[in-house]
Amino acid sequence: MWHKATLEITxxxxxxxxxxxxxxxxxxxxxxxxxxCFVFVPHTSASLVLNENWDPxxxxxxxxxFERLVPEEQAxxxxxxxxxxxxxxxxxxxxxxxxxxxxxxxxxxxxxxxQGIYLFEHRRRPHRRRVLVxxxx
Amino acid sequence: MWHKATLEITxxxxxxxxxxxxxxxxxxxxxxxxxxCFVFVPHTSASLVLNENWDPxxxxxxxxxFERLVPEEQAxxxxxxxxxxxxxxxxxxxxxxxxxxxxxxxxxxxxxxxQGIYLFEHRRRPHRRRVLVxxxx
Amino acid sequence: MWHKATLEITxxxxxxxxxxxxxxxxxxxxxxxxxxCFVFVPHTSASLVLNENWDPxxxxxxxxxFERLVPEEQAxxxxxxxxxxxxxxxxxxxxxxxxxxxxxxxxxxxxxxxQGIYLFEHRRRPHRRRVLVxxxx
Numbered sequence: 001m002w003h004k005a006t007l008e009i010t011x012x013x014x015x016x017x018x019x020x021x022x023x024x025x026x027x028x029x030x031x032x033x034x035x036x037c038f039v040f041v042p043h044t045s046a047s048l049v050l051n052e053n054w055d056p057x058x059x060x061x062x063x064x065x066f067e068r069l070v071p072e073e074q075a076x077x078x079x080x081x082x083x084x085x086x087x088x089x090x091x092x093x094x095x096x097x098x099x100x101x102x103x104x105x106x107x108x109x110x111x112x113x114x115q116g117i118y119l120f121e122h123r124r125r126p127h128r129r130r131v132l133v134x135x136x137x
Numbered sequence: 138m139w140h141k142a143t144l145e146i147t148x149x150x151x152x153x154x155x156x157x158x159x160x161x162x163x164x165x166x167x168x169x170x171x172x173x174c175f176v177f178v179p180h181t182s183a184s185l186v187l188n189e190n191w192d193p194x195x196x197x198x199x200x201x202x203f204e205r206l207v208p209e210e211q212a213x214x215x216x217x218x219x220x221x222x223x224x225x226x227x228x229x230x231x232x233x234x235x236x237x238x239x240x241x242x243x244x245x246x247x248x249x250x251x252q253g254i255y256l257f258e259h260r261r262r263p264h265r266r267r268v269l270v271x272x273x274x
Numbered sequence: 275m276w277h278k279a280t281l282e283i284t285x286x287x288x289x290x291x292x293x294x295x296x297x298x299x300x301x302x303x304x305x306x307x308x309x310x311c312f313v314f315v316p317h318t319s320a321s322l323v324l325n326e327n328w329d330p331x332x333x334x335x336x337x338x339x340f341e342r343l344v345p346e347e348q349a350x351x352x353x354x355x356x357x358x359x360x361x362x363x364x365x366x367x368x369x370x371x372x373x374x375x376x377x378x379x380x381x382x383x384x385x386x387x388x389q390g391i392y393l394f395e396h397r398r399r400p401h402r403r404r405v406l407v408x409x410x411x
Contacts, residue, residue: 002308004379034139036175036271038310040377042386044326050235052181052227057215064213065228069206069343076338078331090326091339098324098389099375101236103177103271105141110269112179115235132384134310134377136273136410171276173312173408187372189318189364194352201350202365206343238373240314240408242278247406249316252372273410 003030003135010128011121014085016051016059020116023102023133024109032137035104040132045089045122047096048131053116066092066122089122096120104137140167140272147265148258151222153188153196157253160239160270161246169274172241177269182226182259184233185268190253203229203259226259233257241274277304277409284402285395288359290325290333294390297376297407298383306411309378314406319363319396321370322405327390340366340396363396370394378411 005026011017027037041048052058070091072084079087102117103110111117119131142163148154164174178185189195207228209221216224239254240247248254256268279300285291301311315322326332344365346358353361376391377384385391393405 004308004377034141036273038375038377040375040384042384042389044324044386044389049231050181051231055216055218058224058227061214061216061224062227062231065207065231068213070339076342077335079329079335081329087332087335090332090336094323094325094336094339095232095369097234097371101175101177101238101375103141103175103269110177110179112181115179115181132377136310171278173410186368187318188368192353192355195361195364198351198353198361199364199368202344202368205350232369234371238312238314238375240278240312240406247314247316249318252316252318 005133007131007133008128009119009131010126012126013124014121015063016118016120018053018116019119019131023117026133027104027109027135030135030137032104032135033107035135035137037102037104037109038134039117040099042130042132044093045086046129047093047098047120048100049096049118049120050115051118052114054114085124092122142270144268144270145265146256146268147263149263150261151258152200153255153257155190155253156256156268160254163270164241164246164272167272167274169241169272170244172272172274174239174241174246175271176254177236179267179269181230182223183266184230184235184257185237186233186255186257187252188255189251191251222261229259279407281405281407282402283393283405284400286400287398288395289337290392290394292327292390293393293405297391300407301378301383301409304409304411306378306409307381309409309411311376311378311383312408313391314373316404316406318367319360320403321367321372321394322374323370323392323394324389325392326388328388359398366396
């Protein structure tokens with residue numbers, strides 16, 4: 001009944017990575033017509049965000065916004081063992097999404113025309129991230 | 138098996154619009170007793186938030202909080218083609234919800250007594266927004 | 275078909291309360307192998323967050339981050355009737371999660387190794403909070 005898949009996404013440092021096509025590929029593979037697609041990130045320094053997918057400056061500005069809203073190198077951070085980008089990563093992850101449910105309508109993710117699914121990497125060094133895509137139809 | 142509905146919400150500029158009654162109407166129409174109600178916004182400059190529905194000043198202060206947390210007219214914005222309220226709209230949408238799942242208990246949304254579902258319009262000009270309400274029982 | 279449970283969590287003031295074991299206990303009680311666990315908070319001054327569960331300083335810093343991002347005692351607050359910690363509570367709740375869906379894989383929540391589920395209490399005084407755990411398999 002469940003279609004279960006795990007995407008492996010290699011990130012090359014901080015930023016937004018468009019995973020829409022890979023999630024849609026799982027929806028297609030599932031054969032589900034009407035249903036729900038659950039995307040889940042089992043990490044606490046990477047997260048999910050839905051954002052505009054047309055103008056690359058929208059993506060760049062969203063990344064900058066989080067750098068400014070949750071700056072690195074705060075003197076009051078206690079959790080600094082794993083590097084200066086680690087605690088900001090947890091905070092930015094808490095402000096975005098670990099999990100999102102997207103309706104599937106006649107075999108397609110019911111996203112808006114300019115709406116994409118992004119994995120938001122919050123760490124500076126490359127990481128191998130898992131993204132669970134579970135589909136119910 | 139799925140009850141699928143699309144609400145059309147006309148917004149008159151920035152702010153929180155209470156859509157609880159319209160979502161509950163779909164739950165009632167679905168005939169579902171126990172189930173899950175998935176609400177999804179296929180836009181990147183409007184979003185969802187659950188908030189206090191009793192005192193209008195709580196709503197006003199929440200709107201103000203986002204104006205202050207993510208101010209307009211930042212010199213570092215690159216994505217300015219669609220107006221000064223566009224990039225803040227994407228950031229505010231990323232900080233709130235594109236999607237929310239609310240349990241249905243004996244035919245009613247299991248919201249708290251003072252908890253309402255709001256469409257959060259982040260653009261200044263009126264828009265026609267779609268809100269998908271998908272119900273599984 | 276649905277396994278429905280309501281956790282009663284007594285909070286002793288502001289902070290993050292780890293409820294992972296109590297949610298997993300419901301997953302086990304449900305007997306579900308593959309499925310989805312929906313966690314929902316019917317309150318507007320408490321919320322959910324998934325966060326690192328290993329180093330207590332990560333939890334402390336996340337709490338501090340919200341105190342700084344959304345400070346109390348803002349002169350522009352109008353909604354002050356219920357105390358100086360009430361409006362910040364609503365804003366912090368809006369920035370985190372009222373609802374989260376976590377995949378269940380072979381009877382276990384598919385959380386990351388260092389990822390826990392936290393109830394985030396935003397009020398200063400102790401509260402009795404309800405957390406709905408609904409499981410579909």
